[in-house]
Amino acid sequence: MKTVAQIIVAGGRGQRAGGNIPKQYQNIDNISIVYKTLSKLLKVFESENKSHFSLLGPQIVVYAKGDDEFLSGAIESHVVQRVVGGSSRTASVRAGLDALRNTPPDYVMIHDAARPFVSTDTLTAVLRALDSHQGAVPTLPIADAVKTFDKNILGDDVERATLRRVQTPQAFRYRDILEAYDALPTDLALSDDVAVARRAGLHLTCVEGDPENFKITYPSDFEKARAYVRETSMGNETTLYTATGLGYDVHRYTDGDGIWLCGVKIPAPYTLLGHSDADAGLHALTDAIFGALADGDIGDHFPPTDAKWKGASSDQFLKFAVEKVSARGGSLKHVDVTLICEKPKVKPHRNAMREKIAELTGLPLSRVSVKATTTERLGFTGREEGLAAQAVATLVLPE
Numbered sequence: 001m002k003t004v005a006q007i008i009v010a011g012g013r014g015q016r017a018g019g020n021i022p023k024q025y026q027n028i029d030n031i032s033i034v035y036k037t038l039s040k041l042l043k044v045f046e047s048e049n050k051s052h053f054s055l056l057g058p059q060i061v062v063y064a065k066g067d068d069e070f071l072s073g074a075i076e077s078h079v080v081q082r083v084v085g086g087s088s089r090t091a092s093v094r095a096g097l098d099a100l101r102n103t104p105p106d107y108v109m110i111h112d113a114a115r116p117f118v119s120t121d122t123l124t125a126v127l128r129a130l131d132s133h134q135g136a137v138p139t140l141p142i143a144d145a146v147k148t149f150d151k152n153i154l155g156d157d158v159e160r161a162t163l164r165r166v167q168t169p170q171a172f173r174y175r176d177i178l179e180a181y182d183a184l185p186t187d188l189a190l191s192d193d194v195a196v197a198r199r200a201g202l203h204l205t206c207v208e209g210d211p212e213n214f215k216i217t218y219p220s221d222f223e224k225a226r227a228y229v230r231e232t233s234m235g236n237e238t239t240l241y242t243a244t245g246l247g248y249d250v251h252r253y254t255d256g257d258g259i260w261l262c263g264v265k266i267p268a269p270y271t272l273l274g275h276s277d278a279d280a281g282l283h284a285l286t287d288a289i290f291g292a293l294a295d296g297d298i299g300d301h302f303p304p305t306d307a308k309w310k311g312a313s314s315d316q317f318l319k320f321a322v323e324k325v326s327a328r329g330g331s332l333k334h335v336d337v338t339l340i341c342e343k344p345k346v347k348p349h350r351n352a353m354r355e356k357i358a359e360l361t362g363l364p365l366s367r368v369s370v371k372a373t374t375t376e377r378l379g380f381t382g383r384e385e386g387l388a389a390q391a392v393a394t395l396v397l398p399e
């Protein structure tokens with residue numbers, strides 16, 4: 001099975017498209033263009049492709065510095081990894097590729113945020129072509145006659161059989177395209193990733209493009225896009241449902257120098273006993289997400305009998321669960337954690353915990369709740385033998 005990452009280039013200003021905000025954040029029938037693109041890209045991991053390709057890590061959206069609010073508004077809680085881009089498309093893709101260095105996927109797909117109508121066939125075709133090539137790109141022939149043009153004067157015919165229109169996604173074996181970018185002078189900006197790949201001598205192939213995979217560029221494209229949405233949405237809308245999961249976890253106190261709770265280290269004259277870092281807050285939350293996915297529990301995915309999770313940071317458990325939500329084509333909407341303990345005092349750390357969970361899940365802070373209670377000195381938490389955590393996660397998933 002090949003792991004695939006996706007880089008969605010959303011750094012452009014889209015000035016040719018008009019409007020007050022960059023085109024990729026504008027809506028078509030109440031859904032932003034970038035949101036449509038992100039959901040569409042996940043479809044390649046469904047159905048018959050499921051056993052061939054898996055999404056590794058979140059989708060990476062490369063966006064322009066200062067566009068945080070536009071992006072947040074446009075993608076809602078769709079879980080993505082945000083990366084600030086550079087002054088050119090080349091610099092932005094480079095930043096996206098860099099973000100994958102520590103967890104390199106087999107394949108990477110680089111796609112324009114403003115092409116929301118890419119088909120699963122095109123996505124599948126570029127990925128499958130990577131079995132025998134280092135890169136693959138969808139192209140289209142040109143139907144009209146083509147001539148050179150200079151200062152409003154038409155010149156010679158250009159043999160159109162020698163020309164192709166080039167679309168995205170442009171897909172590559174990750175290590176090859178990373179090397180190609182690494183070899184490129186940092187101040188050089190090329191038109192697309194194929195240009196970078198060719199410069200490095202990668203072995204590329206073309207797959208059949210799709211006229212419907214057009215890039216929303218001009219104001220008239222919005223009308224075309226709306227018409228397309230109306231035409232194709234009849235009869236094949238995805239039905240979504242809301243799923244809620246509950247998680248619960250307990251760890252025992254022992255001598256030590258502090259505890260991890262909801263991803264925050266709290267200094268204390270004690271610690272929590274456990275195989276991993278014993279972060280009961282993140283464990284309960286991770287289990288809540290597995291619960292909403294009806295996909296087992298934390299012990300199934302990260303067995304305590306496996307030495308590799310000894311002392312492990314629980315961040316990675318939560319991230320793994322969140323990635324499972326994305327891979328299912330769903331999104332995490334809200335989380336609520338309750339910590340049940342006499343010690344430590346949670347309140348001074350509550351905002352840091354919320355911020356950490358927001359960072360790990362991709363949720364805005366307004367959808368992350370952390371609460372605490374004691375049990376009035378009753379029971380094991382009351383006797384200060386241990387600490388308990390409960391969590392509820394709410395997801396929206398496709399039927």
Ligand code: MG
Binds near residue numbers: 249
């Ligand atoms: Mg635990």
